[in-house]
Amino acid sequence: MAKFSFLSNVAMAAAGAYALTRYSPGHAPIVNLNPYSTFSIIYSLILAWKIVYHMFLYPKWLSPLNKLPKPPAGALGIMDSSGSVSAPGRERWKPCVPHQGFLYYLHIFNSQRVIVASPSAVQELCVRADDFTKPRLIRLLAERFLGLGLVLAETEQHRAQRRVFLPIFAPRHVREMYPIFWAKTREVTQKLAGIVESAAVQGSGKERMAVMEVGHWSSRAALDIVTMATLGKDFGSVENENSLLAKSYRNALEPTRGHLVQAMFKLFFPSSIVDNIPNRWNRALAEYVPIFRGTCRDLLIEKRNAASDETIKTKGKDLLSLCFQYEESARANEEELIDQLTTFLAAGHETISVGITWAVYMLCLHPEWQTLLREETRAHFPDPTDGAGAAAVPDPFVVETLPLLQAFIHEVLRWYPPIPETMREPLRDTVVDGQFLPKGLMLVVPIKGIMRQETCFGPDAAVFNPRRWLTEKPVEEGEGAGGATKLAFNSTGGATSKYANLSFMQGVRSCIAMNFAKAEMACIIAAWVGRFKFELEDPSLMDEKNMRISNGSFSGRPANGLNVKWGVVDGWGTKTATKA
Numbered sequence: 045m046a047k048f049s050f051l052s053n054v055a056m057a058a059a060g061a062y063a064l065t066r067y068s069p070g071h072a073p074i075v076n077l078n079p080y081s082t083f084s085i086i087y088s089l090i091l092a093w094k095i096v097y098h099m100f101l102y103p104k105w106l107s108p109l110n111k112l113p114k115p116p117a118g119a120l121g122i123m124d125s126s127g128s129v130s131a132p133g134r135e136r137w138k139p140c141v142p143h144q145g146f147l148y149y150l151h152i153f154n155s156q157r158v159i160v161a162s163p164s165a166v167q168e169l170c171v172r173a174d175d176f177t178k179p180r181l182i183r184l185l186a187e188r189f190l191g192l193g194l195v196l197a198e199t200e201q202h203r204a205q206r207r208v209f210l211p212i213f214a215p216r217h218v219r220e221m222y223p224i225f226w227a228k229t230r231e232v233t234q235k236l237a238g239i240v241e242s243a244a245v246q247g248s249g250k251e252r253m254a255v256m257e258v259g260h261w262s263s264r265a266a267l268d269i270v271t272m273a274t275l276g277k278d279f280g281s282v283e284n285e286n287s288l289l290a291k292s293y294r295n296a297l298e299p300t301r302g303h304l305v306q307a308m309f310k311l312f313f314p315s316s317i318v319d320n321i322p323n324r325w326n327r328a329l330a331e332y333v334p335i336f337r338g339t340c341r342d343l344l345i346e347k348r349n350a351a352s353d354e355t356i357k358t359k360g361k362d363l364l365s366l367c368f369q370y371e372e373s374a375r376a377n378e379e380e381l382i383d384q385l386t387t388f389l390a391a392g393h394e395t396i397s398v399g400i401t402w403a404v405y406m407l408c409l410h411p412e413w414q415t416l417l418r419e420e421t422r423a424h425f426p427d428p429t430d431g432a433g434a435a436a437v438p439d440p441f442v443v444e445t446l447p448l449l450q451a452f453i454h455e456v457l458r459w460y461p462p463i464p465e466t467m468r469e470p471l472r473d474t475v476v477d478g479q480f481l482p483k484g485l486m487l488v489v490p491i492k493g494i495m496r497q498e499t500c501f502g503p504d505a506a507v508f509n510p511r512r513w514l515t516e517k518p519v520e521e522g523e524g525a526g527g528a529t530k531l532a533f534n535s536t537g538g539a540t541s542k543y544a545n546l547s548f549m550q551g552v553r554s555c556i557a558m559n560f561a562k563a564e565m566a567c568i569i570a571a572w573v574g575r576f577k578f579e580l581e582d583p584s585l586m587d588e589k590n591m592r593i594s595n596g597s598f599s600g601r602p603a604n605g606l607n608v609k610w611g612v613v614d615g616w617g618t619k620t621a622t623k624a
């Protein structure tokens with residue numbers, strides 16, 4: 045894209061115009077034109093040549109990548125936005141195209157892209173993290189609100205940040221967060237149960253069901269949990285959907301197709317121009333990003349003032365304390381600390397909300413799993429709607445090993461990974477798995493496509509089957525009868541390689557909060573399936589082919605939301621729980 049640089053074109057045209065009018069006026073493109081017109085003509089010719097060369101000649105005929113297998117369908121025209129290159133499209137056609145781990149296609153404006161589709165090639169991208177950075181497009185899309193936090197930082201800066209922030213997501217520390225997960229889970233579950241009950245009172249009362257959009261509620265709960273767990277502050281989004289933080293997040297940070305298109309424009313034109321176009325995305329960013337970042341700034345100041353005791357700043361494991369440690373070790377300034385806070389809020393909110401939404405969709409498609417999970421979770425979780433049970437918290441060690449719940453969550457994350465694809469860009473010309481990849485090429489890792497390939501998850505990879513995460517194990521002595529077996533969770537799911545299991549990616553750029561995410565999802569899904577039964581409002585969605593998936597942001601979620609009929613299931617029974 046650097047070849048398209050706006051400034052270099054202007055400079056070349058200006059130099060050409062100057063040279064022609066100054067030294068050879070008789071040979072200016074059209075005799076007697078003034079320098080401005082000469083400049084315009086030369087500029088147009090440069091642009092036209094670059095467009096023809098970079099958009100047609102090179103990608104379609106001259107690029108060495110052209111020899112790689114390609115999508116079988118889809119006219120690769122100037123605006124190549126055919127279905128064959130969309131994320132769901134890729135996943136559909138890939139198994140039909142024989143490949144050696146790499147596929148080539150042309151994206152918008154015929155920009156070249158290579159899909160990295162084999163675990164061994166993905167492994168190289170993960171292991172050689174310093175050679176493959178996040179592409180410029182991703183930085184342009186997210187930098188304005190995330191800054192250079194952990195998601196966007198690269199190489200040495202990334203390593204320094206990751207070292208500092210790892211402890212907050214260590215398994216032991218995540219287990220200490222269960223009271224937070226559970227308190228918010230109780231609050232949202234009680235609120236939803238109340239809505240269902242009042243819908244039943246107002247309606248016929250027979251059905252005791254209410255239609256609610258799953259993503260709306262999972263998003264509110266996830267935002268509160270991530271702010272409580274990382275910033276120690278409840279912004280009350282479950283209580284009030286228009287709470288300041290929820291509203292500013294929705295309006296400024298929620299990724300939309302508009303933001304993506306705007307970021308693409310920045311590949312061709314300077315950010316200072318694109319960011320100042322008077323459109324609704326820029327207006328929203330200008331209005332709400334300062335509110336969001338201002339909230340984070342206030343929290344930092346509050347914590348700094350409160351932490352007069354140096355040990356709180358240097359030994360604490362909460363995010364704010366770690367921010368102070370980062371400030372000291374990396375000599376970071378306040379804006380960089382705010383970058384970290386916004387990064388964690390954004391990365392930890394949308395993904396979980398999307399994961400829970402897909403889990404409820406899968407429960408609707410597979411009602412037998414509602415029954416199985418309800419039985420298991422009611423036996424091991426306290427009743428979240430029991431007003432008197434506020435002090436009871438599920439035991440993290442039990443939750444981590446509950447076979448059915450864990451198997452179900454892992455299969456949902458395999459089948460509908462909240463981040464269905466990611467991208468990388470080689471920092472220099474390189475070779476991966478024997479394939480030459482030029483510097484700056486956009487590499488697409490089709491996380492979802494890979495996890496649905498038979499070569500990665502076995503012959504039934506293209507089927508939703510939580511049982512792939514279960515193994516029969518002999519019952520240990522002291523547990524019961526000799527020779528008997530029990531179901532146990534197995535964490536590989538039968539994947540042929542660690543690098544086939546990519547819901548959270550792998551290596552040093554993998555999700556830093558994987559344990560946190562799984563624990564939070566376990567609490568919410570257990571509480572909801574224990575208390576509610578689910579049915580799709582639109583029965584046509586029982587066929588997954590009718591489910592449209594949004595493709596305009598980092599996460600893949602139901603394009604039109606997920607409206608589900610929620611019904612309260614009475615009873616809960618005795619539960620095993622620890623006291624907080």
Ligand code: HEM
Nearest residue numbers: 194195391392395396399463466547548549553555557561
């Ligand atoms: C089910 C929920 C989640 C899923 C599926 C998920 C998935 C991922 C994936 C695939 C990546 C790698 C992205 C890439 O390389 O392009 C990633 C990175 C990251 N995630 Fe998550 N994530 C989840 C939840 C969370 C939560 C709750 C947080 C924070 C509280 C979080 C914070 C991050 C951060 C900071 C990174 C960047 C790590 C780095 O580059 O060192 N994620 N996540």
